[in-house]
Amino acid sequence: GAVVSQHPSWVICKSGTSVKIECRSLDFQATTMFWYRQFPKQSLMLMATSNEGSKATYEQGVEKDKFLINHASLTLSTLTVTSAHPEDSSFYICSARGPNEQFFGPGTRLTVL
Amino acid sequence: QKEVEQNSGPLSVPEGAIASLNCTYSDRGSQSFFWYRQYSGKSPELIMFIYSNGDKEDGRFTAQLNKASQYVSLLIRDSQPSDSATYLCAVKNSGYSTLTFGKGTMLLVSP
Numbered sequence: 001g002a003v004v005s006q007h008p009s010w011v012i013c014k015s016g017t018s019v020k021i022e023c024r025s026l027d028f029q030a031t032t033m034f035w036y037r038q039f040p041k042q043s044l045m046l047m048a049t050s051n052e053g054s055k056a057t058y059e060q061g062v063e064k065d066k067f068l069i070n071h072a073s074l075t076l077s078t079l080t081v082t083s084a085h086p087e088d089s090s091f092y093i094c095s096a097r098g099p100n101e102q103f104f105g106p107g108t109r110l111t112v113l
Numbered sequence: 114q115k116e117v118e119q120n121s122g123p124l125s126v127p128e129g130a131i132a133s134l135n136c137t138y139s140d141r142g143s144q145s146f147f148w149y150r151q152y153s154g155k156s157p158e159l160i161m162f163i164y165s166n167g168d169k170e171d172g173r174f175t176a177q178l179n180k181a182s183q184y185v186s187l188l189i190r191d192s193q194p195s196d197s198a199t200y201l202c203a204v205k206n207s208g209y210s211t212l213t214f215g216k217g218t219m220l221l222v223s224p
Contacts, residue, residue: 032210043201043216044157093156097210100162101147107156 002028004096006105013084014113020080021108023094029074030096035067038091038107050077084112115140117204119215128224132189134200136215141183142207148176148187149201151217157201160187192222 003026013019023033031052036044048069049057056069068080081088089112095102116139126132134148144165149157161176163169163185168177175188185204189196199217206213 034211044214046211046213049211100145101159102212104149104156104158109154 002026002096002098002103004094004103004105006094006108008108009106010109010111012111012113015085016083018080018082019084019110020078021092021094021110023077023079023096023105025075025096025103028096028098030077030098031074032097033071033077034095034097034102035069035077035079036093036095038093044093047079052077081110084110086112088112115204115206115213117202117213117215119200119202119218121216122219123221124218125221125223126192128192128194128222130192130222132192132196132220132222134187134189134202134218134220136185136202136218138183138185138202138204138213140204140207140213143204144207145205146176146178146185147203147205147212148174148185149203149214150196151199151201153199160200189220192220194222194224196220197222 005024007022033050035047038044047062050069050071052071058064071077093107095104119136147162148160151157161171163176173190177186199219201217202215203212
């Protein structure tokens with residue numbers, strides 16, 4: 001299957017700081033990428049759909065000014081958690097849309113102190 | 114609100130047995146269905162996907178769809194301890210490229 005990478009794999013930051021997470025599709029061009037968040041023992045919750053060259057589409061209840069998404073190229077989408085707070089601590093996973101299915105990155109575990 | 118329902122489990126089976134995992138979905142227009150496996154602390158990995166036109170078998174895994182009942186199942190034959198994980202059912206939302214995930218069923222295969 002296709003390879004999607006995420007960086008960093010884990011990050012610890014202080015409350016009030018901003019954190020950027022990168023998602024790259026390594027062996028194919030992805031016009032559409034997705035950002036998910038997963039809390040412990042919960043399912044994946046779609047945060048937003050990221051389309052190359054256009055604004056992201058956010059799911060209901062997700063603050064677009066807090067979770068900034070940029071999809072500037074066909075292989076890279078970034079998620080910036082601005083002014084992070086402890087309740088933003090979670091497992092953030094991106095996926096890239098292939099012809100038939102979504103390929104997931106390894107995830108980024110964010111801990112906000 | 115599109116929903117995908119799964120029994121959270123855990124589903125416990127002995128090694129070598131058949132594990133049967135199920136999910137129901139609410140979006141009657143859905144055409145594509147996915148099963149992902151997720152180990153603790155890791156991201157999901159795709160096991161298989163099926164379309165509304167039929168069941169699918171891949172090695173020890175068989176995915177079945179009952180469209181009338183809006184029900185998808187995954188059978189794992191000859192279960193191995195390494196199959197112990199959480200299995201997520203996902204349904205492609207009709208008219209969109211997004212997926213709705215169930216909460217997952219934890220499978221425990223005992224040696």
